[in-house]
Amino acid sequence: MTKRTPETIEINDQLQIVRLQNTKFQELNGIWLLDGYALHHPELGYVSFDGKKPFQPGGGKATLQSVMDAGGFVSFEGMYWVKPIN
Template sequence: MNFNQLSQMEQLDYLSDLLANEIFNFGTHPYNELLPGQQLTVKQGFHESLKDENIQVTDFLIQAVENEFTASPMTSFLLEYVALNDTNHERTDETKAINAALKIVKLSNQKFIVPGGYIIPKGYTLYHPTFGYFGFKGDGKPYTPAGGKKALQSILTEGGLLDFTDSVWWMEKI
């Protein structure tokens, strides 16, 4: 099985199974009820599974996980895994420069043009002074993670996005 050739839903199911298997090593308790040492073991086991199965973790995959599993620790586990194991994907100088200029901003009453009108998204997003508001292709709006400002801060703390291949930039409608 090649994880990277699976559909997005199959990838999400597979990652969910990997994490569930690690949690079930400690019984049937939910992750948030495990002891701190057990939670650490779950995270390390999940990271080992990703490495053993040569799963390529992309920004697009992380965003899909965050959208699908809002109450799961999987998003933070994937972000940490990328930060610890980013040997196959070096950020280019251009990507580093874009990441360095990104700021976290709160959307409030900004209008963005979409087919048939405009949207007014709420929440925190990433903003670049030249390119505008960050979003993922196909998402239809600026990126506003379920984890809010804290999720965006963790992205920036880990060096920012790996690349901007699956991204679009949104400009505010004036």
């Protein structure tokens, strides 16, 4: 079983489940206008698996809460951080 590094633990501890309301993210040919819930870090931005838009799992807030209840992510390797556009 892979253990979380001190850095990963620190990042997980700062993640918060936040509500996106008409939040804009850059897309190749335009923008995504997103609603729903995502994980946000105050300095790094939103957790993303594709580097384009925040991770918003099926199951929404409950699924994100399950991730947080389990201690967060084991690693952030291969993941991205994205920030909305103004």
